[in-house]
Amino acid sequence: MKTVIALSSLLLCSQGFAVDPLPSWNNGGNKQAVLSFIKKTTTKGSPDFIAPSKRIAVFDNDGTLWAEQPLYFQAIFIFDQIKKRAPQHPEWKTQEPFASVLKGDTKKALAGGKKALLKMTAATHANITTEQFEQSVRDWLNTARHPKTKRAYNEMVYQPMLELLEHLRAKGYKTFIVSGGGIDFMRVFAEETYGIPPEQVIGSSLKAKYELRNGKPVIVKIPELNFIDDKAGKPVGIHQHIGIRPVAAFGNSDGDFEMIEWTTSGDGPRLGAFVHHDDAQREWQYDHPSHIGQLKRGLSEAPKRNWLVLSMKNDWNQIFPSTDEPAKAK
Amino acid sequence: MKTVIALSSLLLCSQGFAVDPLPSWNNGGNKQAVLSFIKKTTTKGSPDFIAPSKRIAVFDNDGTLWAEQPLYFQAIFIFDQIKKRAPQHPEWKTQEPFASVLKGDTKKALAGGKKALLKMTAATHANITTEQFEQSVRDWLNTARHPKTKRAYNEMVYQPMLELLEHLRAKGYKTFIVSGGGIDFMRVFAEETYGIPPEQVIGSSLKAKYELRNGKPVIVKIPELNFIDDKAGKPVGIHQHIGIRPVAAFGNSDGDFEMIEWTTSGDGPRLGAFVHHDDAQREWQYDHPSHIGQLKRGLSEAPKRNWLVLSMKNDWNQIFPSTDEPAKAK
Structure with a gap:
């Protein structure tokens, strides 16, 4: 009997049935929609197949990949x-x-x-x-440690999103961060924490200058705004950095509205989604009014635009990486 | 006899001896220096090994990857x-x-x-x-066709540099363009011509804005300078776009000086090189004074900084792709 189970597991595995790429996601319509989008856009011969060079997925950071309470x-x-x-x-x-x-x-x-x-x-x-x-x-x-969880800040990342990033990359997607946060700030941990290399991080920035200090070249950050990567700035930041329109976008607030709008208004298959903070017990519960991560227009327009609203409470069976297997911290 | 040759070729190939990744480069010190840099930085166990995520090579475009005469x-x-x-x-x-x-x-x-x-x-x-x-x-x-060669402009690319780009990528390098040219202009052909995807093209840019036109989202280029990616702007552009310092840089003019200086002043193995336009017969001959692609300080400082000066005349046995096998044009 054991042999039969082992053999059939092996068979299932080798056919790609048994391994769930998103174990922290509860089965249901949202998980199904995400998996089916990835499958149909990466399966050769599918009418929705997207060439590898066009497989660009963008993610907000604060509130989408890591927490943003009590403050950014x-x-x-x-x-x-x-x-x-x-x-x-x-x-x-x-x-x-x-x-x-x-x-x-x-x-x-x-x-x-x-x-x-x-x-x-x-x-x-x-x-x-x-x-x-x-x-x-x-x-x-x-x-530094988070005041509520006492964990390192780069351990306050969402396990279901880590799985999603990895699954997208395994299927040939390039994953980018597109955040209102500082580009130089995020680049310090993005590769180790999310598997996203520095050149795939887009964010707000100060201007910088190149100079020699004691004969040694340095780049100095100067106290002048260069770019605010928020709201209508997000599609612009995407254009300036990536140069082509993404096919999938994930956010959590109205600051991500234009990014998701720009992404999903292109031709062919598109995926737009908001992470909804509706889990007061395991994370935080907020949308609007909120001093941070306000989500009002997005919630009201998501259904008619076919954007997903991912419920942290119902769609995710785990929020943060388990403390037994800590997230890759510095 | 034929069988013996075929067999030994096979043997050499399988051991990586026989295939020359840079057939358009003449054997000599410069070709050797380029190949040896790539080999030592990508061979496990080598004291000069560079982790794949740090293998960033940057290339100027005008005069380095494609021609720039009689005018940009x-x-x-x-x-x-x-x-x-x-x-x-x-x-x-x-x-x-x-x-x-x-x-x-x-x-x-x-x-x-x-x-x-x-x-x-x-x-x-x-x-x-x-x-x-x-x-x-x-x-x-x-x-449009080039006034002298009557070829499409994106066929006026340097065959030796196409081979170098491909060899670097085969060895796990990410290749970027860092040019004073317009970022949106270059992105149209960079992927097909050089194998460099849009997000790995850095250039000068105008500002842009996101808006709805007849309900359809568009990004509109506005007549206001955003960034000049030249001279000391190149290391800044590299920082803002890539976020880490490259390990290899190729240019052809003093506009590339700071980019090569920034690249080669980091720790560990570094490679900096100028393409020298010294072939009046097959391309053009110019360095300084020149109305375009002026190379004066670079030529004089290259030896003491250990930067290569690649002679188009002596180091390259072919300049443009042969017309029998045209470059990948649009």
Whole structure:
């Protein structure tokens, strides 16, 4: 009997039936739709077959590949950097938004809106070389821990999305991150955490300049905005970096609306999907109103545009990688 | 006897001795240096082994992968587009630099410098969608012919560099274009001509915006400079697009100096090289002074920096693909 089971498992495996590429996804319509899209676009002879060079899938990062509560993780990095560098900046004690950060009142620090955020970004991301910045992110990832889970931030990634990224790549898709987050910030961990190499990460950026410091060439980040990769900026960022329209797009907020719209309005088979944060117990529950990751227009238009709404609560049987097998951290 | 030769060829082939990956390169120090760099960085156990994810090679385009005489080919495209669109622009008859272009005096048209060039670029590259622009480049490549060789412009590519690109990729290198040319212009032919996909093309660009036209999403190129990918801009473009420092860089002019400097000043094995246009008979002979592709500082500093100077005349036994086997044109 055992032999029969072993033999039939072997048979099933070799025919590709038995191995579930998305074990953290519950069986159901959404999992089926995702798998069937990948299958039909990569099976030779299928009327929906897509040539390998056109198999481009794009993913938002914050709230889509990793968590974004209680605040964007990069904002937490910024606050931590301000605290770390405060001894070199005595003037920050009385200067907003830095003074509020140092008092622990991050809400007040962020109340200054974009202008305050840019000030803090410039103070922590600019006037240093790209190598110094990379090291500061690496050090932070190695030491900082999430206030709720106590895990490293790059372990707060969604296991079902890691499986999806891997399955897409196994089927010849190129996977890209297209995020409002900082491009240099994400590149530090994207390859090790998601298997996405630096050149396939698109994000917001500061301008940079090339110069010689003591005869040694360096690239220095300068405190001037280069590009905001959010909302209508996402299709533009996709165009400037990738140069062709993706065929699949995954997001979680209205900041991803245009990216999914651009992706799904091309000819042929297309896949657009929102990750819906509806699991208060295992993650967080929010869509709108929300101070972060607001999802309103997307939720209301998804059905008529045939975009999937993936329920974290119902579609995923696991959220984060199990602690026994930690995510690939630095 | 025949059998013996066939058998020994087979034996040599299977051991990797007999197949020359660079048949258009003459044997000599430069070919040896290029092959030995690739071998030592991709052979497991070699002290100079480079992990596959770090194997990034960058190539200038004009004068390095394809010809650039008598003028940058994209400038010829611009002039041709102005002539084509002139009926819709009666005002161009009296308006510089357009008037000179229409009279066939391209020298006078270019005498206006950067300002004139930007005007002509805006008139031919902007206020159209990315798809319309792509089509205009495709149509031009299909019909325009080089004034000297009468070949399609994307057949004016260097056979030795095509072989090098292919050999690098066969050894696990990712190949990128890093050119002062327009990113959207080059992407139209880079994949078919060089095997370089759109996302691995870096170039100069205009800004762009996302909008709905009659309810259909489009990306529109706008007449505002986004980035100039030349000189010190090249390392910056490399950083913003690729995110890691390349290990090999090929150029042909002082506009490539900083790119090669940035590439070769990293740790570990590095390869920097200039293609030297010294073959008046089969191509063109120029370095400095030159109205295009000026190479002065590069020539003088190459020896002390251990950068190769590849002589088209001595190092290459073939310049363009043979007409019997035309390059992959559109």
